[in-house]
Amino acid sequence: MSTPVVKIENLVKRYKELVALDHFNLEIEEGEIFGLLGPNGSGKTTTINCLLSLLSYDKGNIEVFGKKMNPDSYDLKRQIGVVMQNVAVVDELTVYENIDYFCGLYVKDKALRKQYVEEAIAFVGLDDFRKFFPKKLSGGLLRRLNIACGIAHKPKLIIMDEPTVAVDPQSRNKILEGIVELNRNGATIIYTSHYMEEVEQICSRIAIMDKGKNLAIGTKDELKQMIKKSESISIDILDLPDTAIDEIRALKHVYEVTYENHMLTVLCSGGSHNLIHVLDYLQQHEITFGKVYSELPTLNDVFLEITGKELRD
Amino acid sequence: MQVFKTFLKIAKKKFPSVLLYYIIFTVVVIAMSKIGASDHETSFTATKADIYIIDEDNSTASHALSDYLSSMHNPVTLKDTDTMTLQDALYYQKVDYILTIPEGFEEQLTDSDARDFLPVSMRKDNSNGYFVDQQVTEYLSSVRLFMAGGFSLSEAVTKSSESLSKGNDTTVLKLEEKETDGAQIGLTYFFQYLPYVLINMLLLGMTPILMTFNQKDLGARISCSSLSLKSRNAQITLGCIVFSLFVWLLFILTALFIYGPDTLFSINGLHSLLNSAMVLLFSIALTLLVSTFALKQQSLSMIANVASLGLSFLSGIFVPQYLLGKGVLAVAHFLPTYWYIRLNSMLGGISDEILTTAKYWRFIGIQFGFFVAIFCIYLVSSKYQKRSRNA
Numbered sequence: 001m002s003t004p005v006v007k008i009e010n011l012v013k014r015y016k017e018l019v020a021l022d023h024f025n026l027e028i029e030e031g032e033i034f035g036l037l038g039p040n041g042s043g044k045t046t047t048i049n050c051l052l053s054l055l056s057y058d059k060g061n062i063e064v065f066g067k068k069m070n071p072d073s074y075d076l077k078r079q080i081g082v083v084m085q086n087v088a089v090v091d092e093l094t095v096y097e098n099i100d101y102f103c104g105l106y107v108k109d110k111a112l113r114k115q116y117v118e119e120a121i122a123f124v125g126l127d128d129f130r131k132f133f134p135k136k137l138s139g140g141l142l143r144r145l146n147i148a149c150g151i152a153h154k155p156k157l158i159i160m161d162e163p164t165v166a167v168d169p170q171s172r173n174k175i176l177e178g179i180v181e182l183n184r185n186g187a188t189i190i191y192t193s194h195y196m197e198e199v200e201q202i203c204s205r206i207a208i209m210d211k212g213k214n215l216a217i218g219t220k221d222e223l224k225q226m227i228k229k230s231e232s233i234s235i236d237i238l239d240l241p242d243t244a245i246d247e248i249r250a251l252k253h254v255y256e257v258t259y260e261n262h263m264l265t266v267l268c269s270g271g272s273h274n275l276i277h278v279l280d281y282l283q284q285h286e287i288t289f290g291k292v293y294s295e296l297p298t299l300n301d302v303f304l305e306i307t308g309k310e311l312r313d
Numbered sequence: 314m315q316v317f318k319t320f321l322k323i324a325k326k327k328f329p330s331v332l333l334y335y336i337i338f339t340v341v342v343i344a345m346s347k348i349g350a351s352d353h354e355t356s357f358t359a360t361k362a363d364i365y366i367i368d369e370d371n372s373t374a375s376h377a378l379s380d381y382l383s384s385m386h387n388p389v390t391l392k393d394t395d396t397m398t399l400q401d402a403l404y405y406q407k408v409d410y411i412l413t414i415p416e417g418f419e420e421q422l423t424d425s426d427a428r429d430f431l432p433v434s435m436r437k438d439n440s441n442g443y444f445v446d447q448q449v450t451e452y453l454s455s456v457r458l459f460m461a462g463g464f465s466l467s468e469a470v471t472k473s474s475e476s477l478s479k480g481n482d483t484t485v486l487k488l489e490e491k492e493t494d495g496a497q498i499g500l501t502y503f504f505q506y507l508p509y510v511l512i513n514m515l516l517l518g519m520t521p522i523l524m525t526f527n528q529k530d531l532g533a534r535i536s537c538s539s540l541s542l543k544s545r546n547a548q549i550t551l552g553c554i555v556f557s558l559f560v561w562l563l564f565i566l567t568a569l570f571i572y573g574p575d576t577l578f579s580i581n582g583l584h585s586l587l588n589s590a591m592v593l594l595f596s597i598a599l600t601l602l603v604s605t606f607a608l609k610q611q612s613l614s615m616i617a618n619v620a621s622l623g624l625s626f627l628s629g630i631f632v633p634q635y636l637l638g639k640g641v642l643a644v645a646h647f648l649p650t651y652w653y654i655r656l657n658s659m660l661g662g663i664s665d666e667i668l669t670t671a672k673y674w675r676f677i678g679i680q681f682g683f684f685v686a687i688f689c690i691y692l693v694s695s696k697y698q699k700r701s702r703n704a
Binding site: 049052053054071072074075077078080082084086087088089090091092093097101102104105106149 | 315316318319322323326327525528530531533534535536537538539540541542
């Protein structure tokens with residue numbers, strides 16, 4: 001078994017009375033895009049800061065590339081790229097100068113650095129803005145610059161802490177495509193977000209966090225299988241007899257039926273033909289229906305079922 | 314040297330705004346120092362009174378007195394000796410003192426009231442006349458003493474003239490305005506205003522750069538990199554030194570251009586240079602300390618104004634120390650600029666205090682002590698900030 005790129009064991013971090021990380025455990029393998037999903041204040045950024053030795057912690061152990069991570073582990077830090085939640089660039093430097101500056105913190109060779117900077121600019125699509133100062137860039141372009149500064153030195157491990165916060169959909173898609181490409185080029189990526197769609201879209205494995213704890217971990221399918229709900233069917237019906245509700249509830253795999261505001265909602269666990277069974281029942285009983293919706297469970301459903309609250313709370 | 318290079322890049326972009334301060338301050342400082350340099354220094358120089366003697370006695374004693382006074386002062390000649398002419402001569406200050414030696418003066422000489430026997434005319438508002446009159450009294454007393462001691466009249470007058478004239482070619486010290494060494498005084502005024510400019514330029518020029526590197530997010534981003542904390546701090550320190558020295562040298566070169574190498578590299582000039590280097594150290598420490606606080610540009614400008622103006626007014630940069638109240642001076646003792654200004658005034662000779670080598674080094678030491686103290690406060694503050702960030 002290969003050594004995990006990141007191994008966090010029993011990590012405890014307290015801010016006075018508040019326990020930010022409560023015996024947190026995590027293992028990330030090489031080549032993964034690992035998503036840390038959780039609401040604001042769940043401990044994602046604290047985990048990242050502890051991992052990067054920006055924060056001291058009360059208990060536990062952190063290893064990166066099989067070595068213990070300390071504030072002076074400069075050989076390890078050389079292999080890590082960081083994209084902070086808040087844009088961290090120098091306002092007085094241009095786009096090119098900023099990327100060159102951050103790349104220069106890792107790469108001493110001037111010619112190589114120049115090549116890396118050019119590649120990073122091309123990668124994030126800032127070629128037309130290389131002489132722009134950060135204050136002249138839009139929010140999306142600024143985020144791209146932030147990413148370029150973090151990845152220019154071609155790190156093996158890239159940590160991205162909510163890189164798409166306050167970014168327009170077009171820039172967000174560009175960023176997400178870029179992350180997948182970085183991964184294809186061999187980088188292991190840790191991606192934190194409270195946007196479940198993003199995590200679902202790009203991450204190969206996901207950990208769901210809340211109150212400093214790792215609630216569940218696995219692929220998105222594995223996570224969805226952990227919960228009871230497998231399908232949610234919504235049907236627009238003008239008039240539904242009360243007896244029908246009980247009869248639908250009695251159908252195979254159905255565990256919850258509600259009828260409110262002319263909308264029938266049927267929740268099913270397991271099974272692959274639940275929608276057909278429900279529609280067959282309505283036709284057999286000559287119940288007129290309008291629009292039909294069928295939704296597979298989301299990570300929000302997973303989070304809701306595990307914690308009892310919405311992910312966006 | 315990535316951090317150092319970036320420090321210089323930012324400094325290059327920030328410097329034009331600071332340069333404006335330099336230009337304005339330099340023009341003001343030069344103007345002030347020129348005004349200061351053209352001030353006339355009050356001093357005393359030797360001069361002689363204009364006297365006119367009417368000798369009616371025509372005796373040995375009267376001749377001796379006339380000769381004595383003529384040797385000490387300027388005997389003038391008048392066309393006539395009538396009262397009107399004499400009064401006109403006094404009124405128009407052609408003469409300071411008119412002495413009439415009446416007939417029978419020699420016989421009266423041994424009497425104690427011989428002085429009253431000599432009628433004198435002089436203006437009451439002319440100090441020269443009083444001084445000559447005092448010399449006449451001294452002369453007559455001396456002659457009488459010698460005669461009382463057994464000397465003859467001729468011996469007494471000779472000895473009196475000799476003894477009173479010995480080592481006393483100058484008879485009257487007249488208040489006069491004298492031009493002093495303009496360049497030296499100018500340099501003194503230049504260095505006097507230097508702390509105000511230095512503190513402003515370093516606070517407004519260097520603090521924003523340091524604050525950029527101290528920004529929480531940017532600082533964290535650098536901490537994530539493979540650059541060691543020691544190397545980062547060393548490069549920032551080097552940047553501070555280069556920036557500060559550049560600003561200081563800019564002023565030194567300005568002083569060199571205005572006052573010339575003879576003045577700047579004179580003993581006093583070199584001592585002043587070392588003194589200003591102490592202010593530079595203090596300004597650096599103050600800048601480092603201010604940079605540990607997350608400030609906005611407006612707050613920084615306010616702090617720069619309060620620090621530079623406060624120190625200037627309390628320490629005697631704008632107002633001479635002798636005009637400051639006792640309370641203000643008592644407070645000023647706790648400010649390094651007070652010692653700087655005191656020393657600068659002594660070096661420039663615009664202070665009543667006498668400068669000794671021991672005093673010079675003591676004052677330099679005090680200023681260095683202030684630098685060390687503020688630097689230590691900066692280190693503690695910086696450590697506290699880092700600790701609170703990592704907590």
